[in-house]
Amino acid sequence: MSGSQLRETEVLYPLGGTETTARVLATTQVPLGIAVFLDRTVIHPVDPGWPDQPADRGQLNWGEQISAILDATLAATDGKELYFGREIPVRKGTEGWDFLVAHLVQDAPEAGAEVTVTANADYRRALSLGHTGCHLASLALNRALADRWSKEVSQDALGSPNFDSEANSSSRILEHGSVDLYRLGKSLRKRGFTTEGLAEALPDISTAINSQLSDWVAADAPVSIDREGPGLTDRRYWVCDLPEGTARIACGGTHASRLGGLGSISAELSLEEVEGAPQLRMVTKLSGR
Numbered sequence: 001m002s003g004s005q006l007r008e009t010e011v012l013y014p015l016g017g018t019e020t021t022a023r024v025l026a027t028t029q030v031p032l033g034i035a036v037f038l039d040r041t042v043i044h045p046v047d048p049g050w051p052d053q054p055a056d057r058g059q060l061n062w063g064e065q066i067s068a069i070l071d072a073t074l075a076a077t078d079g080k081e082l083y084f085g086r087e088i089p090v091r092k093g094t095e096g097w098d099f100l101v102a103h104l105v106q107d108a109p110e111a112g113a114e115v116t117v118t119a120n121a122d123y124r125r126a127l128s129l130g131h132t133g134c135h136l137a138s139l140a141l142n143r144a145l146a147d148r149w150s151k152e153v154s155q156d157a158l159g160s161p162n163f164d165s166e167a168n169s170s171s172r173i174l175e176h177g178s179v180d181l182y183r184l185g186k187s188l189r190k191r192g193f194t195t196e197g198l199a200e201a202l203p204d205i206s207t208a209i210n211s212q213l214s215d216w217v218a219a220d221a222p223v224s225i226d227r228e229g230p231g232l233t234d235r236r237y238w239v240c241d242l243p244e245g246t247a248r249i250a251c252g253g254t255h256a257s258r259l260g261g262l263g264s265i266s267a268e269l270s271l272e273e274v275e276g277a278p279q280l281r282m283v284t285k286l287s288g289r
Helices: 123-146 163-167 186-190 197-220
Strands: 019-030 033-036 058-062 065-069 071-077 082-084 099-103 114-119 168-174 176-185 223-227 236-242 245-250 263-273 277-286
Touching: 065 099, 114 123, 123 163, 123 168, 123 176, 123 197, 123 236, 123 245, 123 263, 123 277, 163 168, 163 176, 197 263
Parallel strands: none
Antiparallel strands: 019 033, 019 114, 033 099, 058 065, 058 114, 071 082, 071 099, 168 176, 176 277, 223 236, 236 245, 263 277
16 A cells, blocks of 8 residues: 555544544455544544553444444554554654555444544543643642652643653553553752652642642633644644633643543552652542533
């Protein structure tokens, strides 16, 4: 298959879309099935550069046929070669490249066919709630740890020292929750973060975080996605009008429309050693409404 047949995918999931009609641009065989490329999609793919939110579940329908979407990931082409996932040799949005959503299926329609692509709405909502809760928890964590910085560092969307940005090593969005890991090694201490006494302070820090989360959810602030365009690589931002001010965070995931939909929310903190290095784990859980 020639990459010249493809162009950047228009994505509808940022605004909450879960079903649309689309045109099949091309298909190609891959080790685990067939990759289908559409002109537009509601399916959120895994981003290999920061794979925090899993791919949507869903299906393709054409005629009397239905094919489950087994996975969805990023692909990219320079008009000549096609690359998938971690094999993509350039940064997302590189000029001269088209970035695509590859829908992995077992049975595929022919190029040019019109299909209906549908995302599982319940699974999407569970992940969207988890992703919004993750952003809220990171803001609350930054605020609770603000007095542990002795040097100037980057600030978060509400003006607190951005511990999440400075220390986060991985983030995983779950149904109704998330897990974030933070490095507490020498490089973070050199940038001015005080780890002394952190273990003893964790109960008070957790209390402060959960009190803040409860207040924010009770305020039922609206959440929106501000995007620069409809393309897969167009910049998108999570925007939430919190009582302290509007928080704006660059994010390509899906989200709840209001904080009240998160229901009860809590964050659990723990310290652990990973390959001899200290690490903070934050597990965020919410009930959803």
